[in-house]
Amino acid sequence: MRDPTVQISNLSFTYPGIDGHPPPGSSPLIANFSLAVNSGDRCLLVGSNGAGKTTILKILGGKHMVDPHMVRVLGRSAFHDTALTSSGDLCYLGGEWRRDVAFAGFEVPLQMDVSAEKMIFGVLGVDPQRRDELIKVLGVDLSWRMHRASDGQRRRVQICMGLLKPFKVLLLDEITIDLDVLARADLLKFLRKECEDRDATIVYATHIFDGLENWPSHIVYVANGKLQLAMPMEKVKEISNMSLMVRNMFLIELLRVGLGKRETKRGSEGKSERQMDS
């Protein structure tokens, strides 16, 4: 049996206060969280606003420091082993969309008049064939001038740049929000193929379930920083073992809970540790 590509073991996390330490007496935002994700998995991370999805993805992406034993990505600690992200093996795509900082990660200032071509071709060590495919999949027009591109056009360029190196683990934090329906569908198709062809792993946090009916291989539901459910889609189908309509209703209900229910701290007594068995 292969080792999981993403292994979270009994993770607890509290955001530090202004002195760099967790505020005294504060209870952890993420608590006793365990999860294993394997290569080839397309994992949909769902939960209501403030549930902890972004925090978890950022921890996985090495943006918050945690005990290296709590979180391993490809057997390594993303925070401590920066080569994991610089090599492109681990890719985090997310972040609030802000015109001025959107490309800060690539160290390309947007104040100047720069073209999509310059942005994309500025990423070095890239397979030209993959680059061409991504430009096509994302419908990027290389002549776009980034300082006057729309939010969706900028997102397309940002995603294109992020995916130029063939990732092994991709963390997507609702990155498709600015994309139109067709661009999103094409991107999801491409990402699915990446998992199937290259055994890559994707963890995708989203509130938009349109077009995702057959996309994920697993569903992970988080509430109040605790893992409530981690289940392969196959199992969801088995459990329902019903007509397609009833199964869809079951899924809708599952997702509705993930989306709409705003749990109180007191009401979040779900299981705290889960393993995604496939």
Ligand SMILES: Nc1ncnc2c1ncn2[C@@H]1O[C@H](COP(=O)(O)OP(=O)(O)OP(=O)(O)O)[C@@H](O)[C@H]1O
């Ligand atoms: N830098 C921070 N410092 C302190 N608390 C934070 C910080 N960032 C987020 N939080 C808190 O952590 C909790 C979880 O936030 P997080 O962004 O992980 O949720 P989420 O599930 O991604 O929500 P959404 O669906 O709204 O994006 C929230 O209560 C939020 O206020």
